[in-house]
Amino acid sequence: MENVDGRNRLWAFVILGFLSLLTIVSYSFSEYYIYLAAYLWFGFVYGTCLQYGRFCFSSAFRDLFAVGVPRMAVGIMIAMVLFGTVSAFVTATGNSTFHAAPYGWHSVIAGLIFGVGMVLTGGCASGSLYKAGEGNVTAMLVILSISVSQAVFVDLGGWLNALVPYSWHQSAVAKGLPPQINVGDGWMDQYLAGYVWNQPVASFADLLGLKSPFVATYVGNVLVGIVLPASVALAAVYVLWYRKGYLRKRREEGKPLGGPGMELAGYWSMIAASKRTAIAGLALGIAAGLHMYVMKGLQLKFGVENFGPLMKELGFTFGISAKGTVFDPGYWYVTTQEAQWVGWVFNKLGWDNMHNIYFGLENGIPNPLVNPADWMSLALIGGAAVMALLHNEFKWKNTTREHATWAIIGGMLMGIGSRLGLGCNVGAFFVRVSQGDVSGWLFGLGMIGGAYVGVKFFNWWTERKMAREMAAFEF
Amino acid sequence: MKFEKKDEGLYRLDVTGYVCPHPQMYTKKALEKMKVGDLLELVFDNPSSGESIAAMCDTVGNDVVAKDTQSGKYIWKIRKAAA
Numbered sequence: 001m002e003n004v005d006g007r008n009r010l011w012a013f014v015i016l017g018f019l020s021l022l023t024i025v026s027y028s029f030s031e032y033y034i035y036l037a038a039y040l041w042f043g044f045v046y047g048t049c050l051q052y053g054r055f056c057f058s059s060a061f062r063d064l065f066a067v068g069v070p071r072m073a074v075g076i077m078i079a080m081v082l083f084g085t086v087s088a089f090v091t092a093t094g095n096s097t098f099h100a101a102p103y104g105w106h107s108v109i110a111g112l113i114f115g116v117g118m119v120l121t122g123g124c125a126s127g128s129l130y131k132a133g134e135g136n137v138t139a140m141l142v143i144l145s146i147s148v149s150q151a152v153f154v155d156l157g158g159w160l161n162a163l164v165p166y167s168w169h170q171s172a173v174a175k176g177l178p179p180q181i182n183v184g185d186g187w188m189d190q191y192l193a194g195y196v197w198n199q200p201v202a203s204f205a206d207l208l209g210l211k212s213p214f215v216a217t218y219v220g221n222v223l224v225g226i227v228l229p230a231s232v233a234l235a236a237v238y239v240l241w242y243r244k245g246y247l248r249k250r251r252e253e254g255k256p257l258g259g260p261g262m263e264l265a266g267y268w269s270m271i272a273a274s275k276r277t278a279i280a281g282l283a284l285g286i287a288a289g290l291h292m293y294v295m296k297g298l299q300l301k302f303g304v305e306n307f308g309p310l311m312k313e314l315g316f317t318f319g320i321s322a323k324g325t326v327f328d329p330g331y332w333y334v335t336t337q338e339a340q341w342v343g344w345v346f347n348k349l350g351w352d353n354m355h356n357i358y359f360g361l362e363n364g365i366p367n368p369l370v371n372p373a374d375w376m377s378l379a380l381i382g383g384a385a386v387m388a389l390l391h392n393e394f395k396w397k398n399t400t401r402e403h404a405t406w407a408i409i410g411g412m413l414m415g416i417g418s419r420l421g422l423g424c425n426v427g428a429f430f431v432r433v434s435q436g437d438v439s440g441w442l443f444g445l446g447m448i449g450g451a452y453v454g455v456k457f458f459n460w461w462t463e464r465k466m467a468r469e470m471a472a473f474e475f
Numbered sequence: 476m477k478f479e480k481k482d483e484g485l486y487r488l489d490v491t492g493y494v495c496p497h498p499q500m501y502t503k504k505a506l507e508k509m510k511v512g513d514l515l516e517l518v519f520d521n522p523s524s525g526e527s528i529a530a531m532c533d534t535v536g537n538d539v540v541a542k543d544t545q546s547g548k549y550i551w552k553i554r555k556a557a558a
Contacts, residue, residue: 005546054523059495067499069530122494127523131494134522138494245534248557274530393522395547400492455496462500466508469478475508 008389015382015389019044032310035298036375042291043376046284046332047130047383051393053280055079056127057425058118061451066458070237070270075277076430077230079285083434084226086289087331088217091435095296097330101422101432102199103439111443114417114424115450119458120410121145122403125334125424128411129377133384138399138407143338145411146418150339151346153188153419154358160187168194178322182355188419189357196422203436221436229441235267242270288332288434295330307372308364319344319354319366327363328372333427335418337373340365358419421446476501487516490524491548498524499531506537506555514540515553525549 004012019040026033049055053075060072090096101107118124121142123131128146131139164187172183172194183189205220246266250257272278299305308325311317320326327336339358343365347353354360368374388394399407414424421428421443429447432440477489478501488505490498498519505515519525528551532539536557543550 054526056495056523059523059527062496063499063527066496067503067527067531068534069499069527071526071530119496122496131523136494136521242534245536248536273533274526276526388522392544393547395520397492397494397520403492403494458496458500462497462504465476466478466501466504469476470508473480475510 003392004390005392008392008394011394012386012389015386019379019382030314032302032314035302035307035310036370036372038291038294038298039372039376040379042287042294042332043379044383044386045287046126046376047133047380047385048387049280049284049287050126050130050380051133051384051387053277053284055130055277055280055284057124057429057447058122058127058451061115061448062119062455064237064241065452065455068241070234070241071274071277073237074234074271075274075281077234078271078278078281079288080226080430080434081222081230082282082285083288083430084222084285084436085218086286087292087434088222090289090293090296091221092213092217094213095293096435097292097296097299098431098435098437100201100203100435100437101428101439102196102201103437103442104196104199106196106199107421107428107439107442108446108449110417110419110421110428111446111448112417112450112453113413113446114421114428114443115447115452116454116457117410117413117415117417117450118425118447119451119454120406121414122406122410124426125338125414125418126380126426129334129380130384133381133394134388135385135394135396137397138403141399141404141407142411142414145408146335146415146424147338147342149412149415150335150419151342151353153416154339154343155186155351155353155356156188157186161185161190163187164190164194170194171198177357177361180322180355181357181361183357186356191420192357202438204438205436207438217436225436225438226433234270238267238270242266246270285434288431292331299330311366311370314370316367316370319347319364321359321364322361325362325364326366326371329427331431332376333373333423333431334377335415335424335427336363337371337377339363339415339419340371341368341374344368417450478505481516484510484513485516486513487518489518491518491520493519493524494521495524495527499527502528502553503531506535506553509555511555511557513555515555517551517553518548519551520548522549525551528553 023037060076063069128139128142168190172190175193177183183193204225205216208220210216210220306325307328308320359365418424428443479487481487538554538556540554541552
């Protein structure tokens, strides 16, 4: 970092100083703020890792189909194995903050919609956050679009009620939810209570019938749920996209071709090809596991299972859900806090949006100033900005009409896909796969399909524009 | 996006302001159209595209012969070495 521009270095210290000051000053008001600070600093670490490794889940699938580059797919698999291994200990010792999600066709369809969106926008939900930290205005628009679309989608009723199957409606009403939750009105409410909640929930350990905590987590969830499918997925990536180039290089170097030894060397060469991405994956995986452990520790320290009661103690009573809780995942998450801050703004503008399941029953719409997950996302952007500044990569990049259009359309698809899948590339895929939750891989399969469709579209789009440019000359 | 022929065997692709996946997709398409031995001067400012473009060239066998960075803008020279 010897050649860091002086102004960049100064700004990096300003951001770091602000986050440190926020931690210290808030703690001086109440020790409960340490709960928010924990989210903040893990968010900061996620931001630095994502920017350093150019870690984008969209790129993992999209770059395979678009340009045949496997580096991100490798990075994500490494991160998931590491995250799974660290957090398996947390789970086995009964300290996990994770809850598995219902799985079914909805996971695949949600992933598909999300996947198309993330290709159009140029980045996944977490990728857009770190790119915003690099000064990318298009990424900021994506975040806005994801946030608004979710906040609107979860509270839409009216004519959309006509699209709800009657069986969903009946099942939702029969759930006996608190009276302030108007579960019979609203597409999303009836989808959740009338369909999603009726689907099975299982980890790989459950499917294998493993009961002993350490065997269930390490053998069932990590080995069978992550390592084996990840190894098979990477083997497919190696055969389809990497092997040809590897053989060419060996041929040029005069090395022998063929045999299992060569294939294994090629497989390893693919994994080690992008050191930056692999290091980021390693750090992200470990940090995500530790995050879970720290949040559980703080919950035990304060005698709570959710930040809601602490928020009340701090004097913030607005926006707490009917259960007395607020969104407090206890691990890395991206999209719900984005929906919440817009939901909070809408509510302040007069939209009565606390009668649905998403805001009113589950997550609340707390003031963004004391929303734990918002602290995490803002610090993630800050961490990415610090890393970008220290590598002279921070640059304000305004958007164009074309990019703004993709950002808004793609962001909307990502927002809708997130709510249908109960999470984004992080919450519904990365975290769930790493915890051995069956729904994670299903959402991932959908994302792969969506990325393929998105790349097909952009192939057509870019080819058209290239042809226009090349009309001016001949090769 | 601007793709132009500067000289015989020398092309320039400017994708400044473009975000993923556009820089890597345009670069791939430009290189596919060029002849073996031609040189592409590539200008972009999306850091993550750089990682993908470098990996793509390495996989296909094209040479990134020069990398220059000027206040967040990257200027790379890529020699098409593979058919």
